[in-house]
Amino acid sequence: MKVEGRLADGRPVRVELDGPRIAAVTELRDAPDVLVLPGLVDLQVNGYGGRDVNADDLSAGDVAELTRELWRRGTTTWCPTIVTAPEDRIVRNLRVIAAARRADPLVRHAVPAVHVEGPSLAAEDGPRGAHDARHLRDPDLAEFGRWQEAGGGLVRIVTLAPERPGAVPYIAELSRSDVIVSIGHTAAAPADIEAAVRAGARLSTHLGNGAHAMIRRHPNYIWTQLAEDRLAATFIADGHHLPADTFTAMVRAKGTGRALLVSDSVTVAGCAPGDYTTPVGGRITVREDGRVTLPGTDLLAGSGSSLIECVAWAVTHTEIDLATALRLAAVNPARLLGTEGGRIEPGAPADLIVTTSDLSVLRTLVNGVPVHGA
Secondary structure, eight states: OEEEEEOTTSOEEEEEEETTEEEEEEEOSOOOSSEEEEOEEEEEEOEETTEETTOTTOOHHHHHHHHHHHHHTTEEEEEEEEESOOHHHHHHHHHHHHHHHHHOHHHHHHOOOEEEEOSSOOOSTTTTTTSOGGGOOOOOHHHHHHHHHHHTSOEEEEEEOTTSTTHHHHHHHHHHTTOEEEEOSOOOOHHHHHHHHHHTOOEESSTTSSSOSSOOSSSOHHHHHHHOTTOEEEEEOSSSSSOHHHHHHHHHHHOTTTEEEEOOBOTTTTOOSEEEEETTTEEEEEOTTSOEESTTSOOBOSBOOOHHHHHHHHHHHSSOOHHHHHIIIIIHHHHHHTOSOSOOSTTSBOOEEEEOTTOOEEEEEETTEEEEOO
């Protein structure tokens, strides 16, 4: 199989596939007026198009259909993100995700890991975000062990607030097991963040969000994370979570080698404007501009955008060009997970998308298999 078009840097190419791998990339004198891009890698997906990986009645079929919907949106690799909940629901849904992977090799390829966001988060309004305060609790290694038993070791990212009692030894133990511990939804003092990094924390979750509306000018937990080179950071570039100037300054501070884009999409992402009742967050509103809020407020309740829409926003509204945006949305997250994706070069996985110049997805290939488009 071969795919022709232009790479993100404008070069016309033919990409030849040999089963699940890219066999060759040949430069051409001309090519069709489409872009050939690496499939996107999203480390934070709660749901999309009416499906939610946190639902009480989540089925393996729901996980498979959500995977297919993300393929249609250009995301070829994703981490189902389970949020703060009673332990029995976290364990149940980890079992369901594991079953969905066993049932379909392409789903298994597309879902290399699970992200658990919580339940050890700050209880204060603002840092807690939309997480259910009733189910917040301190980190517990025995509970983490039950998560891993249920999911067959699928949990590879855990977001927590490092100021919670017991967080530092918990971070150290997870890090020894090659689990990525991420700082997020925190009201931590700088010393707490520094202790978490020394213990092995490697990431900041949607930095600049899950925070107080008003914080001390300095020091504060945002500056400390931005300045810490041992922390990579994810950002939600949907035009609602971070203004363009804030996003630009944060990426400059963190550097494009340590910055990643995530969608943080929720169940109503991709849905028409209106009021919805979700399985986890209760009532939320999708506004005409796509902003997802708690009803009657400006408080964000997750993102209504897919990752490729975040890429398009970043390219349109900031100094980041398409090649750099793809580094943030494909190369860097794949590297963090330890997978081979995000690249178009011989030997790389054949996870590709073909788009129009404005990033509308025309075709998607996963592991060399066409899963969307002609």
